[in-house]
Amino acid sequence: ETGVTQTPRHLVMGMTNKKSLKCEQHLGHNAMYWYKQSAKKPLELMFVYNFKEQTENNSVPSRFSPECPNSSHLFLHLHTLQPEDSALYLCASSLAAGPVYFGPGTRLTVL
Amino acid sequence: SQQGEEDPQALSIQEGENATMNCSYKTSINNLQWYRQNSGRGLVHLILIRSNEREKHSGRLRVTLDTSKKSSSLLITASRAADTASYFCATDPRGSGTYKYIFGTGTRLKVLA
Numbered sequence: 001e002t003g004v005t006q007t008p009r010h011l012v013m014g015m016t017n018k019k020s021l022k023c024e025q026h027l028g029h030n031a032m033y034w035y036k037q038s039a040k041k042p043l044e045l046m047f048v049y050n051f052k053e054q055t056e057n058n059s060v061p062s063r064f065s066p067e068c069p070n071s072s073h074l075f076l077h078l079h080t081l082q083p084e085d086s087a088l089y090l091c092a093s094s095l096a097a098g099p100v101y102f103g104p105g106t107r108l109t110v111l
Numbered sequence: 112s113q114q115g116e117e118d119p120q121a122l123s124i125q126e127g128e129n130a131t132m133n134c135s136y137k138t139s140i141n142n143l144q145w146y147r148q149n150s151g152r153g154l155v156h157l158i159l160i161r162s163n164e165r166e167k168h169s170g171r172l173r174v175t176l177d178t179s180k181k182s183s184s185l186l187i188t189a190s191r192a193a194d195t196a197s198y199f200c201a202t203d204p205r206g207s208g209t210y211k212y213i214f215g216t217g218t219r220l221k222v223l224a
Contacts, residue, residue, distance in 0.1 A: 043214035
């Protein structure tokens with residue numbers, strides 16, 4: 001238990017669906033992240049928020065839409081995804097440039 | 112291009128042996144971190160070493176950093192079956208912007224009982 005929770009843990013969706021991933025941390029961290037992990041690929045940084053302001057968008061397609069209402073919560077809104085978007089989506093947080101704490105991830109399958 | 116690349120990609124050893132994994136990176140960094148990931152789960156932070164440090168220990172883990180060679184190594188001593196996991200290095204490139212941690216592809220370690 002790292003202090004970062006993610007829901008749901010598993011998600012199956014069709015290409016026309018809209019769904020959201022949720023992440024929560026109560027560690028008092030200021031930075032929150034979304035990473036994508038696909039098989040045989042390095043972990044890909046998607047978005048970074050610092051004190052709920054987006055500081056990084058790593059050329060992520062607009063079908064992924066992040067939302068950070070406060071420093072403790074982070075969402076990833078999904079719509080019209082493609083099968084190649086199937087992956088493990090990891091949320092993480094950190095205090096300044098310290099260790100990054102990861103959630104357990106959401107295993108997403110797009111049919 | 113990859114900022115952090117681990118070597119080897121896979122490693123299989125007997126319980127009790129030592130395991131060494133290496134990480135190379137391309138640009139100057141503020142710090143380097145090592146993580147462990149059990150199959151299909153989130154990453155767990157192991158050690159953070161800053162650019163002005165050369166060696167760090169935590170239990171059975173020893174991390175070294177050579178900024179002149181842009182490389183780091185993770186040594187796990189007296190390995191156990193429970194150490195079976197993937198290990199990743201992550202770098203915080205200097206001047207890349209705030210909190211832009213870049214991960215490598217990882218080393219898959221298998222410890223045989």
